Amino acid sequence: MTPEDPLLKILACPLDKGPLHLLTAEEALYNPRLRLRYPVLEGIPQLLPSSGEQVADEEHADLVRRIEAAKETKEAR
Numbered sequence: 001m002t003p004e005d006p007l008l009k010i011l012a013c014p015l016d017k018g019p020l021h022l023l024t025a026e027e028a029l030y031n032p033r034l035r036l037r038y039p040v041l042e043g044i045p046q047l048l049p050s051s052g053e054q055v056a057d058e059e060h061a062d063l064v065r066r067i068e069a070a071k072e073t074k075e076a077r
Contacts, residue, residue, distance in 0.1 A: 001027075001040050003070070013038075014049050021067045032067065035060050 011020050013031040020029040029038045036052035
């Protein structure tokens with residue numbers, strides 16, 4: 001899965017139905033509102049509610065910074 005993958009536009013968190021952000025380094029999708037990370041295994045998002053893992057405060061802050069930096073980079077193009 002890549003940031004340009006059209007599937008990312010329609011994927012949503014199974015719990016709050018909001019958008020997810022791709023974490024390429026971790027091969028995961030992240031919901032910053034609920035602080036849940038969903039794994040992507042062999043290119044397939046694992047979006048069952050039970051697949052989401054809670055993220056600690058420090059890691060959440062780091063992930064939000066990375067998401068914002070990626071958005072700024074994308075907007076600069």
